[in-house]
Amino acid sequence: MTNQVNPIPVGVLGFGGLGQAAAHVLAPKQQMRLVAAADKKGYAYSPEGLDLKDAIATYQSQGSLGYLEPSGVLSEQSIADLIGRSQNVAGFFLALPNLPNTFMASVAKQFVASGWQGVLVDAIKRTSAVEQLIELQSELKEAGITYVTGCGATPGLLTAAAALAAQSYAEIHQVKITFGVGIGNWEAYRATIREDIGHLPGYTIAQAQAMTDAEVETLLEETNGLLTLEDMEHADDVILEMAGICGRDRVTVGGVVDTRNAKKPLSTNVQITGRTFEGKISTHTFTLGDETSMAANVCGPAFGYLKAGAQLHQQGFCGLLTSAQVMPHFVS
Incomplete structure (x- = not known):
């Protein structure tokens, strides 16, 4: 992975403060490229990579990535629709609020049901939310998904x-x-x-x-x-x-x-x-x-864990891992 020529195509679900920070973190990276992102009202997908400045400006001015030209699509079921187009996306950072407490597990189930295979990482907070993911361990494994949970600052x-x-x-x-x-x-x-x-x-x-x-x-x-x-x-x-x-x-x-x-x-x-x-x-x-922001301490580790997860996925490991069970890999 360290000598790879092609950047890993990744996506971000959620484009509020954390999702936009994730885009900023990825902008200078050579080993990862943001190709997909979704918010409540729409999504944007471009295999060549999203224009991150345009994506953020569009979201802030119009309220959804669905308005981003030419790659945006307005949708009432943006996550499901984006997953359906994301067979070539290696991994997603779920920069989603866990509101309600069952939300992250429900998103994981959407990925399982879709037939998509790859890496998922989250910045989940609550113990009970992680316990719901633990119950999905066998389903994630059988679906060919490598899921690393608790990958922010704390947990992470x-x-x-x-x-x-x-x-x-x-x-x-x-x-x-x-x-x-x-x-x-x-x-x-x-x-x-x-x-x-x-x-x-x-x-x-x-x-x-x-x-x-x-x-x-x-x-x-x-x-x-x-x-x-x-x-x-x-x-x-x-x-x-x-x-x-x-x-x-x-x-x-x-x-x-x-x-x-x-x-x-x-x-x-x-x-x-x-x-x-x-x-x-x-x-x-x-x-x-003290100079490191919450966003820096959440998004940096999340993509480090995504890179580690991608390597594990290539080696055939699928299922659920946590931030205390695998070392994140630095994304340069």
């Missing part, structure tokens, strides 16, 4: 760091993930913010999904733009458990999201505490640079 980059750091220890006592996210304009990441609201005490995912923009604004006014999240239902726990690192009860995830400032309110880090074979108790800490 930080989960993988925890799995690597765990190797110093004979026993893992605690994995503590703390994130700080700064967003200058929450409306650019509406679905992500609603997912975060669904983690707040007194809120459910269904309630957060049903909130109007005005209701979200009111909540953010009350909190001065900050969302403080503790003991979240985050899939890092089930992913580390599946990898044999530790029980999910030893994993905690929380953080602060500032919806009014691009600067992070605190540094994102993961702390792995354990006992070494000599009986020493110690903690490894892996801290992300």
Whole structure:
């Protein structure tokens, strides 16, 4: 894969803040080419590659990639229609909000039913959403799909760091993930913010999904733009458990999201505490640079895992993997 001449043709499902960031991340890459993308109202597909500047400009001005000339198509079932045209697309990044909580599994089922074969990666958050994908393991394998789940920042980059750091220890006592996210304009990441609201005490995912923009604004006014999240239902726990690192009860995830400032309110880090074979108790800490954005820390790893998944798929491995079970490959 490192010496490949032809770029891997990939697609992105979802073209909100994360999907557009994914397009920006791919723009300078030589080893991957964005050929397909979909939003709620339409999709765009071009085997030669999408014009990323035009795609983003079209979406922002007209609300859908379906208006992109000449490759856009308006559709009420954009994901299904795009899958039907994507036999030559090697892999997709599912940059979709998991609203409702069953959505990611339902998209995976669409790929299975379509007969499409390739690689899927997601940046899923909730434990229960990953558990639904676990139930689809055999179906994904039989369909010829290599699916890597939890490939964002957390779960993803930080989960993988925890799995690597765990190797110093004979026993893992605690994995503590703390994130700080700064967003200058929450409306650019509406679905992500609603997912975060669904983690707040007194809120459910269904309630957060049903909130109007005005209701979200009111909540953010009350909190001065900050969302403080503790003991979240985050899939890092089930992913580390599946990898044999530790029980999910030893994993905690929380953080602060500032919806009014691009600067992070605190540094994102993961702390792995354990006992070494000599009986020493110690903690490894892996801290992300404050200058890296949420989008950089989600989209970069997602495409790294997609590249790794493509290599596994070429070798005949199909089924479900997690970000703690495979090392992402750098996309240059």
